[in-house]
Amino acid sequence: MADLEPSMRLNPRSSVCLILLLALMSANPGFAGAEASVVREVDSRVDSVVLYGQGADVRRTATVDLPEGVHELLFAGIPHADEEPLDGLRASASGSWRILGVDVRRRNVMDIEAESSFALQQTVIRRLKDRRKLLEMRCEGIRSDLDFVEAIGVRTAVDATAAGGTDRLDLEAVREQLEFVRNERIRLQDQLLQEEQLLAEAGAELEAAQLEAERRGPGGPGQVVRVRVAVPEAGEGEVSIRYLSGLAGWEPGYSIHSSSDSDTMSIDYEAVVSQATGEDWDGVEMTLSTATPSMPSGPPDIGPVYVDRRREINFDTAMPDVAVEKGEIFGGAGTSTLEMIRNAAVTFGGSAVTYELPGRVSVGTDEQGSTRLRIADFTAPARRVLVARPVVNQKVYLRADLVNESPYVLLSGEASLFMEGEFVGPTRLDAVPAGGDFEVWFGPDPSVTIRRTVVSRKTDRTGLLGGGRQTSIEYRIDVVNTGEKEATVEVWDRRPVSLDGDIEVRVVDVEPALAGDETYLDLAGKQGLLKWMLTLTPRGTAGADRTVSWTVRVNRSSDLDITPIPE
Numbered sequence: 001m002a003d004l005e006p007s008m009r010l011n012p013r014s015s016v017c018l019i020l021l022l023a024l025m026s027a028n029p030g031f032a033g034a035e036a037s038v039v040r041e042v043d044s045r046v047d048s049v050v051l052y053g054q055g056a057d058v059r060r061t062a063t064v065d066l067p068e069g070v071h072e073l074l075f076a077g078i079p080h081a082d083e084e085p086l087d088g089l090r091a092s093a094s095g096s097w098r099i100l101g102v103d104v105r106r107r108n109v110m111d112i113e114a115e116s117s118f119a120l121q122q123t124v125i126r127r128l129k130d131r132r133k134l135l136e137m138r139c140e141g142i143r144s145d146l147d148f149v150e151a152i153g154v155r156t157a158v159d160a161t162a163a164g165g166t167d168r169l170d171l172e173a174v175r176e177q178l179e180f181v182r183n184e185r186i187r188l189q190d191q192l193l194q195e196e197q198l199l200a201e202a203g204a205e206l207e208a209a210q211l212e213a214e215r216r217g218p219g220g221p222g223q224v225v226r227v228r229v230a231v232p233e234a235g236e237g238e239v240s241i242r243y244l245s246g247l248a249g250w251e252p253g254y255s256i257h258s259s260s261d262s263d264t265m266s267i268d269y270e271a272v273v274s275q276a277t278g279e280d281w282d283g284v285e286m287t288l289s290t291a292t293p294s295m296p297s298g299p300p301d302i303g304p305v306y307v308d309r310r311r312e313i314n315f316d317t318a319m320p321d322v323a324v325e326k327g328e329i330f331g332g333a334g335t336s337t338l339e340m341i342r343n344a345a346v347t348f349g350g351s352a353v354t355y356e357l358p359g360r361v362s363v364g365t366d367e368q369g370s371t372r373l374r375i376a377d378f379t380a381p382a383r384r385v386l387v388a389r390p391v392v393n394q395k396v397y398l399r400a401d402l403v404n405e406s407p408y409v410l411l412s413g414e415a416s417l418f419m420e421g422e423f424v425g426p427t428r429l430d431a432v433p434a435g436g437d438f439e440v441w442f443g444p445d446p447s448v449t450i451r452r453t454v455v456s457r458k459t460d461r462t463g464l465l466g467g468g469r470q471t472s473i474e475y476r477i478d479v480v481n482t483g484e485k486e487a488t489v490e491v492w493d494r495r496p497v498s499l500d501g502d503i504e505v506r507v508v509d510v511e512p513a514l515a516g517d518e519t520y521l522d523l524a525g526k527q528g529l530l531k532w533m534l535t536l537t538p539r540g541t542a543g544a545d546r547t548v549s550w551t552v553r554v555n556r557s558s559d560l561d562i563t564p565i566p567e
Contacts, residue, residue, distance in 0.1 A: 038069060047059060057244055067231070075224065088243055096232055253270045255268040256415055275365050287357070398443065417440065455549075509549065
């Protein structure tokens with residue numbers, strides 16, 4: 001496709017023709033006007049969409065057969081709203097055709113030609129409706145005739161049966177009557193089949209005529225894009241227009257499926273598309289992008305600064321009124337699509353990621369709903385861990401530690417969680433690079449129970465003369481596996497962290513030993529966290545229940561008043 005920029009390569013013959021056309025236009029200014037060019041409205045359809053987080057770059061294409069010369073093509077049916085101008089409008093053409101200009105005008109009322117065309121289409125629709133009604137009546141009449149013929153056949157058979165074995169039975173007459181019934185049935189069935197076929201064709205013609213009338217419309221408000229194109233050599237080609245719309249966008253969505261019998265989880269990666277542009281996207285090539293078109297700008301202007309004699313301020317002097325245009329400060333309805341998209345880009349940030357969806361997709365315009373389109377599906381290695389924090393919540397939760405081994409960057413978005421095929425609930429997934437680790441929480445797991453108890457709490461005097469004090473708090477956590485499978489539980493608790501050098505906090509009599517992984521050890525000293533890794537055997541076995549115990553001791557001098565020690 002050749003766009004508006006002069007970057008085309010033409011064959012010699014086309015180049016000569018194009019040069020002659022352009023020379024004629026330069027010599028005769030009237031040639032560039034509407035009178036010198038051939039004006040025609042073209043049938044176009046949306047065939048490609050680049051969808052951003054907020055906004056869409058829409059391409060409409062028309063295939064036309066044009067003679068040599070300059071033509072003015074009108075792309076009608078472009079949705080219009082007062083707050084939705086056609087930003088980013090540009091045009092391109094195939095082969096050696098040259099775009100001379102593109103602009104947009106608003107069609108507020110239907111012109112005479114459009115009105116005549118629409119009225120003619122309505123006449124065609126009325127005639128097609130009358131024809132369909134006539135064919136329906138014919139089919140109904142033939143069906144009645146068939147019922148009558150069938151009744152004759154039944155009566156003939158009944159009479160022949162009643163007269164059987166008597167002199168009243170005339171076999172030849174019965175044979176003739178049945179032959180008549182059979183032939184008449186075949187004739188009527190063939191006639192009905194033909195009429196029903198004509199009825200179906202009439203219905204299809206009526207539907208097509210109604211769609212065409214809807215396309216032409218009764219002349220409501222809309223936008224028409226006018227493209228001027230120079231054709232150096234007669235033939236068929238394509239002319240496309242592209243424009244930005246701020247009334248569409250997409251965000252990622254996920255479905256994560258977990259099964260206890262598998263060490264992987266399947267992930268469906270989808271795009272949740274919202275589309276309220278006013279035009280259906282039917283069978284389009286769609287590209288999803290996190291990039292954002294923006295309006296290039298230079299540095300701000302430098303304003304002058306002044307030095308003047310210091311003067312006394314007269315507070316009785318009224319301040320001059322300052323007129324502020326509506327929306328100038330807070331952003332009014334006149335904000336352009338480019339501005340909206342540019343603001344969204346600042347919020348999103350980061351490197352652009354692009355997904356080209358396979359095949360063609362269809363998304364109807366809908367101001368309320370959304371459409372989910374598949375980007376990819378893949379499996380991720382998963383390690384299931386049960387996590388308990390009984391100091392804040394006496395439940396055991398299931399966490400899945402996953403690795404994104406797919407080639408896709410998983411963008412931040414909503415995820416639906418499924419366990420053994422049943423919907424668990426929604427969650428939020430943060431951005432994950434290809435090869436990155438991430439975790440997903442599946443909620444409480446009732447197969448493991450936990451209970452935290454403060455066994456004892458006491459404060460004693462210490463030191464030779466009782467000059468110190470020691471508060472001792474003994475804790476106990478009981479964990480029980482009621483499930484049929486072995487379970488590994490990550491148990492977390494805490495100890496007080498001293499903020500004063502005269503206050504000493506120690507943890508003693510810990511059973512079993514605390515975890516020794518580096519991640520935990522980094523947190524333990526800074527935040528006072530305690531972590532145990534417990535393995536529980538299936539229910540009914542000796543290791544199905546475990547107990548964790550420890551004691552916290554807080555030492556200080558007797559005259560030092562400290563804050564309360566939480567349990």
